[in-house]
Amino acid sequence: MTKTKCTLIPDLLWAALLLLLLILFYQPALHGGLLFDDDRHLTPLGLRSWQGLFRIWFEPGATFQYYPVLHSFYWLEQSLWGDTLIGYHLASLMLHAGIAFLLVALVRRLALPGAWLAGFLFALHPICVESVTWISEQKNTLSGFFCLASALVYLTFDKSRSRSAYFTATFLFMLALLSKTVTATLPGVLLVIFWWQRGRLSWKKDLLPLLPWLVTGAIGGLVSGWIERHFYGATGAAFSLTFPQHLLLAGHEILFYLAKVLWPSNLMFHYPFWKINATDWHCYLFPVALLGLFSLFWWSARWNRGPLAALFIFTGILFPVLGFLNIAWFSLSPVADHFAYLASLAVIIPVSSGAVQAMRKSRVLSWSIRLSLAMILLISSALTWNHCHLFSDMEQLYRVTLEKNPACAMGHFNYGLVLVKMPGRLPEALDQFRTALLLRPDDAATHAWVGKILLDTQMNQNEAITALERALEINPNYTEAHYLLGRALEGSSDHKEEAVAHYQRALKLNPELKVAAKALKRLQESADN
Secondary structure, eight states: OOHHHHHHHHHHHHHHHHHHHHHHHTHHHHTOOOOTTHHHHSOOGGGSSHHHHHHHHHOTTSSSSOOHHHHHHHHHHHHHHTTOHHHHHHHHHHHHHHHHHHHHHHHHHTTOSOHHHHHHHHHTOGGGHHHHHSGGGHHHHHHHHHHHHHHHHHHHHHHHOOHHHHHHHHHHHHHHHTTOGGGGGHHHHHHHHHHHHHSSOOIIIIIHHHHHHHHHHHHHHHHHHHHHHHHSOOOSGGGOOOHHHHHHHHHHHHHHHHHHHHSOOSOOSSOOOOOOOTTOGGGGHHHHHHHHHHHHHHHHTTTOOHHHHHHHHHHHHHGGGSSSSOOGGGGTOSOOGGGGTTTTHHHHHHHHHHHHHHHHHOHHHHHHHHHHHHHHHHHHHHHHHHHHHHTTOHHHHHHHHHHHOTTOHHHHHHHHHHHHTSTTOHHHHHHHHHHHHHHOTTOHHHHHHHHHHHHHHTSOHHHHHHHHHHHHHHOTTOHHHHHHHHHHHHTOGGGHHHHHHHHHHHHHHOTTOHHHHHHHHHHHHHHHO
């Protein structure tokens, strides 16, 4: 039997085991429903055609985010299994498994030990749960798959200088970039890998071939940032930080993610919002500690460049989400588990390789290391299983999130939206919206929901009118609030003209709003009689 056949059979067995464990430990989330903004990402009715696929590619704004490869994938999924959500969950899980398999190949290509250990640690790490179970974050698993595939092919090109390998790697990089622009960091990662391997970088061999990638990635990042600001509301006080505040925040974020990868405890969907005060000496502890870590690894690079390279890669992959570029999520929290999905590889690979190297060097420690790794995988799998339950149900997701982070205004608002749809739970929903207003008093949507519930339940008409008027003060073009305020004023003989004006305004903003058209017609007929 050849050497290739001898290694192929164990690889197939390891791959089968990994798939089995993934299905087993992710099972609680496979039947989960829509979360947060999932409904905005799934292909809407107007795009479920070949013409819709054309619009996905050539009409920015047709989809929630301009990631045409991602939304083409959603389009394909919708064509295959419609609105059956388990199909989307299985697709994300298979992409996650595919990344784990590519990771095994990548570790081997880098001539490092511990390839399958790295694959299992990544596949079963609880920090990945958010990316795999949240349908919207299929952008992570899809772009990650293309990103690692591109890296593998490019490393082949680095050895062979084959044009076909270069263009294949470039094509895969473009697919990754058009799935999620944070993959623009890939050429930087490759340059760090070459520095780690060779101790220096060559302009002709290393930098020049990646120059088109660097330019394309930079353009993609800038365009993505512009879209976030102009279409998704990534503006306001949460983004108005000084450069020193940005540096303090970035130092804190990098160490936060590093700690979560190494010790994934107390994971949550919405982390508390951090206040960065440049006059508070505590805020300087994180960047100083990070600088100390970089200094230590820089000093040790004369013997081993691996730790410094890993820290550079970890920081580089995280750079797009460190606050220097505006992302709408930052209005909720500066951090999120899904931001660390690919960055975690920069920790998992050296840890896995280091553990296997330690086992090979010391027979005495070999079994204790094996036992420790087995315990880590067991605990990690258990944490993944438990965390998957959180993403299986929208109500549970926000209930648990608010238990851990009670000051999350968006959490209270979204929990209110969940409760509104449940029979007999409008009073609880109203409490959630009122709590959200205490935390974020200038949110028009929350005021509108308070007004709607008070109006629908006839609890307090005057308070409903006050809430809706406040919503319109904040956002004068809020269509639903105009319609609701028209409803609230319609019952008063002294305010029928105002009701008509609000219905007319609602129809001007949205001519397709049939309920406003019917109400306006009813009022006009009543006036004629």
